[in-house]
Amino acid sequence: VSFAAPIQPGAHIAPSTLFKPLDTFPRRHIGPRDNDLPVMLKTVGVASIDELVTKTIPAGIRVEQAPAVGEPLAEAELLSELRKMAAKNKVFKSYIGLGYADTITPPVILRNIMENPGWYTQYTPYQAEISQGRLESLINFQTMVSDLTGLPVSNASLLDEGTAAGEAMLIAFTIHNRRRKTFLVDTATNPQTIACVRSRAEPFGINVVVSDASGWERELEESGQDIMGVMVQYPAADGRVPDYERLAAQARSRKSIVVAATDLLALAVLRPPGEWGADIALGNAQRFGVPLGYGGPHAAFFAVRDEHKRRMPGRLVGASKDTHGKVAYRLALQTREQHIRREKATSNICTAQALLANMAAMYAVYHGPQGIKDIALRVHHLTSVLAEGLTQLGYTITNRDSFFDTLTVRLDFPSSELVAFAEENRINLRIDEKNTIGVTLDETVTKQDLQHLVRVFALGSVQRHMLVSDSSVPSVDTLAAARFATAERSFNFAPKLARTSAYLSHPVFNSYHSETEMLRYIMHLQSKDLSLADAMIPLGSCTMKLNATTEMIPVTWPEFNSLHPFVPQHQALGYKTLFEELEYSLAKITGFDAISLQPNSGAQGEYAGLRVIRAYHESRGDVKRNVCLIPVSAHGTNPASAAMCGMDVVVVKCDAAGSLDAEDLRVKAAQYKDRLAAIMITYPSTYGVFEDGVREVCDLVHSYGGQVYMDGANMNAQVGLCTPGDIGADVCHLNLHKTFTIPHGGGGPGMGPIGVKAHLAPFLPGHPLTKVGGQAPIGPISAAPWGSASILPISWAYIRMMGDVGLRKSTEYAILNANYMAKRLEPYYKILFRNENGLCAHEFIIDARPFSASAGIEAVDIAKRLHDYSFHSPTMSWPVGNTLMIEPTESEPRSELDRFCDAMIAIRQEITDIETGKQPRENNVLTNAPHTQEVLLSENWDRPYTREQAAYPLPNLRKRKFWPTVSRVDDAYGDRNLFCTCPPLELDE
Amino acid sequence: VSFAAPIQPGAHIAPSTLFKPLDTFPRRHIGPRDNDLPVMLKTVGVASIDELVTKTIPAGIRVEQAPAVGEPLAEAELLSELRKMAAKNKVFKSYIGLGYADTITPPVILRNIMENPGWYTQYTPYQAEISQGRLESLINFQTMVSDLTGLPVSNASLLDEGTAAGEAMLIAFTIHNRRRKTFLVDTATNPQTIACVRSRAEPFGINVVVSDASGWERELEESGQDIMGVMVQYPAADGRVPDYERLAAQARSRKSIVVAATDLLALAVLRPPGEWGADIALGNAQRFGVPLGYGGPHAAFFAVRDEHKRRMPGRLVGASKDTHGKVAYRLALQTREQHIRREKATSNICTAQALLANMAAMYAVYHGPQGIKDIALRVHHLTSVLAEGLTQLGYTITNRDSFFDTLTVRLDFPSSELVAFAEENRINLRIDEKNTIGVTLDETVTKQDLQHLVRVFALGSVQRHMLVSDSSVPSVDTLAAARFATAERSFNFAPKLARTSAYLSHPVFNSYHSETEMLRYIMHLQSKDLSLADAMIPLGSCTMKLNATTEMIPVTWPEFNSLHPFVPQHQALGYKTLFEELEYSLAKITGFDAISLQPNSGAQGEYAGLRVIRAYHESRGDVKRNVCLIPVSAHGTNPASAAMCGMDVVVVKCDAAGSLDAEDLRVKAAQYKDRLAAIMITYPSTYGVFEDGVREVCDLVHSYGGQVYMDGANMNAQVGLCTPGDIGADVCHLNLHKTFTIPHGGGGPGMGPIGVKAHLAPFLPGHPLTKVGGQAPIGPISAAPWGSASILPISWAYIRMMGDVGLRKSTEYAILNANYMAKRLEPYYKILFRNENGLCAHEFIIDARPFSASAGIEAVDIAKRLHDYSFHSPTMSWPVGNTLMIEPTESEPRSELDRFCDAMIAIRQEITDIETGKQPRENNVLTNAPHTQEVLLSENWDRPYTREQAAYPLPNLRKRKFWPTVSRVDDAYGDRNLFCTCPPLELDE
Ligand SMILES: Cc1ncc(COP(=O)(O)O)c(C=O)c1O
């Protein structure tokens, strides 16, 4: 693609083109070149892109205008514009706490993981054999969480602490078969967590009682029967470190589930929840080296007692073995997930926070147990020096003898006065109430910072100003000397709560403490993972397009990445502009009237959207509307989200062509007309086709008073060509990590903002601490007001650099690339579900079912064999069993499309060889795939094919080959012998 | 190593430790842990580190005090300190030109090469089989240079344009057997280039005549016999694009060598020097995507006619084939290099600018021929719009009809007035003379920039201020319209000088134009190169230690990396402080009185130091002193540098123990006592031993009036334990890319500052454009006043983070690591040259000579077999033939030392198997090493060992293995069939 018209010497030069920068982005983002176009169009059988689009998208829904997001900025322009915007964010020192603490990202992790496409471009590690690096790192994360919380099974991250708390409540709910209706939450829990829990509770009619845990003894006694669970924050949000052992025992004796929201750093010195009786521990792993990012992305953790492991939400990595008995990691117990459970799920989590979990795990790997403990103790001791200072200054600390890193201070003057003075000094404190404030310290606090803080407290009220001069501010040296005059006072919590058990004792946490070792460990793991830096990842429905460097650069600028989510909004004016502009563009692109940037994954978007629909119906008194129609082809998150909104899911059939069965829809819509809340459709469909008649579907549902929810996962086929708003959708989520180039991070982060029509705007989600959302907002969907704010510059940058025309072109090429591949493959494979012109949208499905009988080959065999060809496999067996769904995206160059097609064609020949009996059905290159170096180099080669056939089925592989590091992983073995922390080294000898 | 005392709960807490940050650096930099120490000391046979040092370093030279460079800063502290320093550098828009132009580093190159340890940590690609990635990239560089200059053979970079010009002159000098004495240089050549050429000429008595090339016809006619060569700048420094064809023909007819200093971007539209008759083209490749960096590092290029290729300085990459006939790259014609030629060399270049050459090459790969041409044309056309504006404003442009990107403007008021006004507007112009100024445009210039520039010219004198108001400043749109009203005027140089020939037509420049493709290409090449991110690189004398992320981060901050080298010094106050502090620390560390930061490699340091010594002697009238004693064991750069200073090299023998032969020294010193200029010694010696009696050597030389030059390549064994200044050296260079953690970049950049005693300080090198150096400075050694300024933050950061104690510890561990390995290996190999206590310094030599007879095995076979064990080989056959010199550095952890020793021990067994006849002498794992995947997987395996023995001689290799990508490379074939540009693709099928 060449968008820059070359200036020809001697030719007439148009002054208007002269000044245009040359570092334009669309030609960098889009793969095929201008000179690829003729042959690609010819292969597809159309004369022009325009003809292709006309024949792909039903008439009537195609828009004429590219979205009005403006002229494209070149890459350098973009960065300079963004620098200006960033400069409007003020990076003050924040002592706000509430689950977010500043942290030092070890530079070796910052550069080689967070800023490294070899770590951030992958999808969730579904293909274990080419993902052993991340899987090992994620099992490190699980081990770290498990060790620190004292609970045996941890997952590999959730979206944030607030929603993790909601998930915990729902486990308690389902354990009691939804019969118990009350969930107790201690008052001293982070306010955003309480709000998220309440919000999650609402659709299920759960009664969330927020009260002081000290009174629960009575409560449990009196109504224990109805109490599904209790949740405390440990240490408490006000800083106290209560002893919950008795409470936990009492709750558990009533079969109430005990949930501890907690802090990994504190647990390095505090008795862990698992040891005092918690069933579930959860929290935010952010302070383990993950930047604050104005709220995210961070990895929430979630650990449970063994008995609850099958109820645990989210991805769980487990150790299993491969066909040669070698230890191999893979995602375990996948049947727990919404993909399988669908409307029976109480969790819809899909994209989580893998990249951030990896960073947190690496932080623990780098620091080791002693390093983590040193950090915890330093934070703790500095807090006690501060306590000494405040006491000397005459302040009342409400938790003077019970804290880890947080003090609550009662003032005899309005807290706003102190907070304002602090802000003048570039310091943010937390206002708890009118006359109390909170201070939470973190590992970044220097001696000078602490001195500044003491000074602010010394001079922090008008009155004090007059009494105390700068020279009489106590020095922190003096305070420390006073505080540590005696040895006994080194801890500030009940001695019984001091941690005695070991943690992080596995060798992995004790081997890589120099930077050289750490770097090599990171690089070694990276080398086991196939990423977009190696090859195409043609995962249907996942849109693995380029995550461009220019888009990524701002994410690690301090101005975007060092803001606490609850700083005053006037400190974040750069973000404000960015949000407004991004909302504006997304609204233009989707045809909606309002956007919420809060949901931090696609599934959260679905949930938010359906909740908004419910709120809308309720606002009109339409309280009975709780049926959600969902096509059988829908992604598992759809029914799960609907169920989480308390909706009844009614499944709509699809016809043989893959379209919604119009008759079935008509019947069911009519049948439920009084209760019809919504229909959820994916467009183009999950089968990769722009269905005809989608407008009619919307009209039908509307005619019965229902709303239309569009799953925007396939938005990459729509941008600039048609808009959900026009088509008839009332809400749609956008996976910014698909269409809008946020990298998938190996399983997260993501962002799933929703767009809505005006009538739904009043209900967009709010937040307890920050004014966001509609006039009559539903509760928060995420812990932070704008979800994972710090990755929004990525999508903003993408849109600004593509501009109207670029965005549309991008979609056109996504469609072209898919159809080009489909046409190349169609002589060899059955392509399912294309439209009447024989065209797919931006992805297509290959049928592997016939090979089952003809050759004993399943889709999974093809998928694994593709690893031998240095490819990630397409999406496997979704949305149709035993098929492969291929989505190349616009970013793949023709050479890579061809390389993939050549591989698939060669594999087809390999299948033929089985069909024709040239190769045995049980022992061939496909069933034995993937082939590792080790297997191929073994002396005893007794296979009916050569090593070279296994390793180099195509000549180019001799020049460039990505190697799987384990043979086919045995999932069943792993699930039977579940092992979810780092395995002892002996195992792997 | 744990330097942070762990805070124990319940223990007494010393307030002074409490506030210390925990992200301390020494324990990250140094490999072994505290708990490794006992076993390591035991292996070495000493009770403590102190005992080790006492037994290693001769009594009397060891200092008691660690260098007084201050308390260490923690990593985050360091970065925040450095941010403050950086903020004092002002990033203005510079139109200064003179060989430096701002550029857009494509972000994909910035992040994945310049900021990626997988690209920047390697040494020069001496081990071709594990360096094919960089070698391919460097051959791309050569191809690009060759294409653009129109000359067939290009090297893989020199240090800077100034020294490249010096090298060109010396080629001309030697071509005429040093008989012709005159070198003509055109007046309109960059002033720093002229100064460098003059400086290089001086020791040889070459007469550099700077005059207007238009008068050379006469000159050549009259004294052509004596004119070795002529040099012009093309385009000229004042902007003109002269036609030099006639001149070149005339010069060549007189056998004068024609040298063109030129500009790669201009050559995209101008007739290249190779086509109008130049023998040599050289210049700075900086504007191809390499940041300005206040002067460096950048890659200079150098291309010659075929007949001169064997005289070309620097590294040359060539295509050859491996033992299986596969195309393989490697360094070609190494016999040209100073390693071999020693005192017969006229160039001493060793470390060059590989990393920057790679960046420039990738810039061409990413943009391709059309992209480069677009950039060139845009710059050219914008310059012509500016010309239009200046003309309309009434200015006189001296080169109105002859320019590419530079205008010279004659003012009717003092140029200082305009320049000052420009600076107020954050714009730097070039003052050429009192009433002319220069303006050079570059690819970063935006429309707005151009408008600002026009405005500055419009309002730039007091008088104009009064006449012209802001509103009457002509708009660039109007100017452009006027300028391009007719098509004919699109070029501003003689039509005959327009380029007609193609360039960059090899597929590599036409295949990777989307970011995805580019990223994969970069990553693919990276995967072929073993770097410090993969394994230890135990290259003796090269000090491949950690290049820490925190040290690297500031290098790409705009405040360090976007300053033109000739901005007014008050715009670079951050740099000023950094230079002062670094000079102070280096002086403390070395025991010298003054430092020059100008030399940008070790070899340049040698040259600078010897020149300073000569200047000193001359200042005392001691003009006869031109003998330089150099031990036979010296690095090739030593005699080469001495020769370049016009010195006569007298070689001093070494005794069997590897020490200087005291008797020989005495005799020769006495023999040359009247002519004795200096001795060059390396300490500890190049044999890796702290020689006894080094003080006596110094005293002896001093007693005859000679000076002592110390080669500081082995400074990593001295820092904090002894100092060159104390020992008796008068000058010493420091390879900052060894001891002071600047990464080697795969063959550069580096920095080689020198320290001198007070009596030599007056002679430290100066610079024509910036006040640096001594009172009676020698001419410049580098084109930029502070050499490669932008990498100096690396060494500064290292010193600041290590502090006194850390630096000393670092040295102690470097010595410990080496001795630990030597002791582990000594039962298996003969270790050459240790001191009387059986101890080495920081490196040691293993003798491979015995295996020659016993097994037919040479050092090279061991080196290549080490690749199969996933190691880079040690330094091969230097300083003693058929040996391996191992230097682990302090950064390697014990596990890696052990892994290496295990590999060497296993290899020893493999040799035994040959010695005992178990394996044949001609066909065994060593002679056939290294083994590639492809070879091992071939069906026809007829070797007397198994595939597994070849690939996995130790069990750990099954888990983690780095693969060589070609088999043993055939050097002789490559030199016979020299091919130094990208080979046609067919070759590699
Ligand atoms: C069609 C569809 N809907 C919803 C989702 C869920 O999105 P997320 O993973 O961001 O939660 C996906 C994820 O791949 C999807 O493909």
Ligand SMILES: Cc1ncc(COP(=O)(O)O)c(C=O)c1O
């Ligand atoms: C002993 C010795 N002297 C001098 C040099 C030359 O230094 P540079 O490569 O920086 O020019 C080297 C390079 O390795 C060396 O080992």
Ligand SMILES: O=C([O-])O
């Ligand atoms: O490059 C070296 O000679 O070490």
